[in-house]
Amino acid sequence: MDVTKRFNRIVAIYFQLQAKPVIRAKDLAEQFDVSQRTIYRDIKALEHAGIPIYGEAGTGYGLVEGYRLPPTKFSKEEILTLAAAEKLMQKFVDPDLFRHFSSALNKIKAYLRYNDKLNVTFLEENMLMGSLAHRFNENVPSALSILFESIAQQQMVDMKYRNSLSAGAVHREIEPVGVFHQGNYWYFMAYCHLRKDYRQFRIDRIHQIQLTSTAFTKEHNPLSHYLKKEESIPAVTIRIALPLAYARYTEWERSYYGFVSEEITDSEVIMTFASKNMEQEFARWYLMFADQARILEPDSLKEYVRALLTSIQI
Known part of the structure; x- marks a missing residue:
């Protein structure tokens, strides 16, 4: 069994060498849940089999330019x-x-x-998917393609972008760092020359976009570096209670608002959340089912929801 497992891992490493210019032993070790020393031995096994690999431990490995096997058969x-x-x-x-x-x-x-x-x-x-409504601006059908090309070629992007607070689209010159999908939307992180800082943007709010021939002016960290900064924002622990019969209606959306866990009793479900935007996001979502729910903690959320209810004009 161990021999078969190692053979499959070595074959998978070879395919990754064909697919990428350079792969690191550290990344392979994490992917296959083995030590880096094991990966070094696997690389040696490929070299002994006649595969021309360049690189060394600590930097990365790649196939010698021009070396490729014919396409493999798909399962x-x-x-x-x-x-x-x-x-x-x-x-x-x-x-x-x-x-x-x-x-x-x-x-x-x-x-x-x-x-x-x-x-x-x-x-x-016999496989149908829902529509793309509101995920993208239909007037900008190539936004993702241009962002991917910008990131790959390290070239700046010109765009007109309208955020949730502005009355119209604002011209920005940006250097995209990475793209990610969260909730129902695509987002991207970029260095904004207008704000002189890194900003997060939502793709459906782009009104115009084009790739320029201007090279990036900065050397950017990987996307994960900037997302970790976003994650460092302290979260507020929230606990609410919902009747058993009604709690199921929140299952589709609760993950977007920091859902952590639930405790089911005889008559209700007690849910725990870690919210990073309690007032502007969680409180307003809570109003959708407030007639069925109870806020257990914190008291500050109770006060804010009361203030929202008081401000409602009917």
Whole structure:
């Protein structure tokens, strides 16, 4: 069993060497849940098998330029996963990026056997996804594609962006760092030359965007560096109680508001949240079901909800 497991790991490492210019032993060790020393031995095994690998421990490994094996045969599960991925891409990315993905996937499908093509077609005809409403600005169909290209080529972007507080779109020159999906929206982190600082933007609020020929002016940290800063904002612990019959209606949304855990009693569900925006986000969400719920803590949330109710004009 251990021999088979090691063989599969070495094959997987080889495919990653083909897919990426450089891979680090540290990253491979985390991915396969083994020590870096084990990865070093796996790399040696590939070298002994005649695979021309350059690099060394502590830096990274890559295949010698020009060395490639013919495309490998896809398994049935891999083929069906590609078909499912196309449907997911259609839902979660903008029209331009989906068009590029679909074009690439069609090139892969061209090499499939007849029976595999039939299986893919059957799955595609019987897998439906919801609409893309409000995830993207329909007037800017290539926003994701341009951001990806900017990050890959390290070139600045010109855009007109309207945030939730501004009356109109504002011109900004930015250096995108990374893109991420959270809740129902796509976001990206970028250095903004207008604000002289790093800012988080929402893609559906872009009104115009184009890639420039100007190179980045700064060397940026990986996206995770900036997201960790966002995570460092202290969270407020919130506990609310809901009747058993009503609690299920919150399951689809509660994760967006810092849901941590729940305790089920005979008559109700006590939910615990860690909210980083108690007043502007959690309190307003709570009003959607406030007639059915009780706030257990903190008292400051009770006071803010009372203030919101008082300010409501009917």
